[in-house]
Amino acid sequence: MLKKQVDPESWLQEHGDYLFRYALSRLHHEEIAADMVQETLLAAWRGHARFKGDSTLRTWLVGIMKHKIIDHIRKEIRNRKINHELENDPTSSSFAENGAWQHAPSAWVDNPESRCDDLQFRLVLQQCLEHLPKKQRQVFEMRELAGDDTSTICKACDITSTHLHVLMHRARLALQICLQKHWFGGSNSS
Amino acid sequence: MKHACKHVARLTSDSFERQLSLLEQMQLKLHLAMCGLCRNYHQSIKTMEHVFVYIREHDLKKDDQLSNESKKSILYRLKKEKMKDAGMHKNH
Ligand SMILES: [Zn+2]
Numbered sequence: 001m002l003k004k005q006v007d008p009e010s011w012l013q014e015h016g017d018y019l020f021r022y023a024l025s026r027l028h029h030e031e032i033a034a035d036m037v038q039e040t041l042l043a044a045w046r047g048h049a050r051f052k053g054d055s056t057l058r059t060w061l062v063g064i065m066k067h068k069i070i071d072h073i074r075k076e077i078r079n080r081k082i083n084h085e086l087e088n089d090p091t092s093s094s095f096a097e098n099g100a101w102q103h104a105p106s107a108w109v110d111n112p113e114s115r116c117d118d119l120q121f122r123l124v125l126q127q128c129l130e131h132l133p134k135k136q137r138q139v140f141e142m143r144e145l146a147g148d149d150t151s152t153i154c155k156a157c158d159i160t161s162t163h164l165h166v167l168m169h170r171a172r173l174a175l176q177i178c179l180q181k182h183w184f185g186g187s188n189s190s
Numbered sequence: 191m192k193h194a195c196k197h198v199a200r201l202t203s204d205s206f207e208r209q210l211s212l213l214e215q216m217q218l219k220l221h222l223a224m225c226g227l228c229r230n231y232h233q234s235i236k237t238m239e240h241v242f243v244y245i246r247e248h249d250l251k252k253d254d255q256l257s258n259e260s261k262k263s264i265l266y267r268l269k270k271e272k273m274k275d276a277g278m279h280k281n282h
Contacts, residue, residue, distance in 0.1 A: 008268040012261065020256045034260035038267055045271055099196035105231035125241070144242040150207070161208075169203035176234050184234075 008045045015058050016041075019065055026069050026146055036072065040065040066146075070156040073138065094173055103177060108184040121183060128178035132171055139164060140171040194221055198228045202235050 016037055023033035043064050044051075051060050096102050129137060139157060142148045150161050159167075198221045201214055210218065222229050256264075 008272065009265060012264055012268065016261065016264070017255045020260075021254045024254055030257075034256060034264070037256060037260070038264045041264060041268060042271055045268060094199075095196040099194065101195050101227045101231075105227055105234060107230045108234045108237055144239075145246060147246050165204055165207050168207055169200050172203045172235055172238065173199060175238060176231065179238070180234070 006045075006048050008041055011041055011044065011057070011061065012037075015061055018058065019061060022062060022065060023069060026141065027072070032072070036065060036068050039068045043068070070152070073142075073156050074158070094177065105176060106180060106184065108180070124179065124183045128175050128182065131178060132174055136167050136171040136174070139167045140175075143168060195225065195228055198222070198225070199231055202228070202232045206235070206239060 019037045019040060020033055023036040024030065027033055027036065040061060044061055047064075051057070055063075094101065094103050129141070132140065135157075139153060139159075142153045142156070148156075150164060153159075154161055154164055157164075194217070198218060201210065201218045204210060204214075205218070222232055
């Protein structure tokens with residue numbers, strides 16, 4: 001009975017841009033993001049008999065897209081063999097040999113929660129993310145932007161949970177340094 | 191105890207990833223109580239977490255859109271797929 005209403009073209013009109021933004025926020029590449037939308041809608045069309053209607057259509061589509069994105073990331077990892085991009089370790093320069101701080105973390109006076117809608121802050125944050133080594137960034141964004149859980153990330157990236165924790169730690173440290181330098185530290189606009 | 195800062199930075203991050211053991215919780219608490227730099231770091235990481243929670247909940251770039259070209263090519267693929275299906279049903 002749902003059949004009559006199934007119309008993938010209307011999915012594209014109603015949810016295409018949303019899906020595109022979703023993919024773009026994970027993959028940072030417009031062409032690939034558009035491909036993901038196409039893959040998602042095609043898969044949805046082929047599998048629409050399975051749509052039970054107990055979630056909204058958008059939620060269902062996003063669910064499909066999440067799988068497509070993970071598949072894509074897996075393929076990319078296989079192609080580039082970036083699995084051992086571990087050398088890039090900010091902890092080496094942050095701490096002295098005896099393990100004490102070499103860069104001094106400062107207290108962040110500014111309240112960044114109120115800054116989230118500030119375009120300039122977003123820009124700085126985005127740039128700091130872009131400076132992370134590829135693997136760290138990928139894992140960090142799956143975790144912090146997509147909100148994926150440990151097992152999902154480990155499976156997608158083919159890493160152990162310990163490995164994930166190391167990457168998260170390094171990414172946090174690098175971001176802390178970057179944000180402190182470019183936002184919370186020095187140049188306080190008066 | 192200074193040598194522990196590196197370790198404490200790791201614990202700080204891990205506390206957002208997994209349940210720390212009792213020993214680790216103690217180490218973290220004790221060290222934070224007496225080390226201002228690690229306290230700063232801990233606080234900034236916490237702040238950072240809040241930022242990402244906020245971003246997760248409020249979709250970021252709200253103005254990005256599929257280009258018309260992409261839309262056209264996706265529409266084309268969908269139509270083709272639909273026709274394929276319709277063809278199959280006729281054969282039955
Ligand atoms: Zn310390």
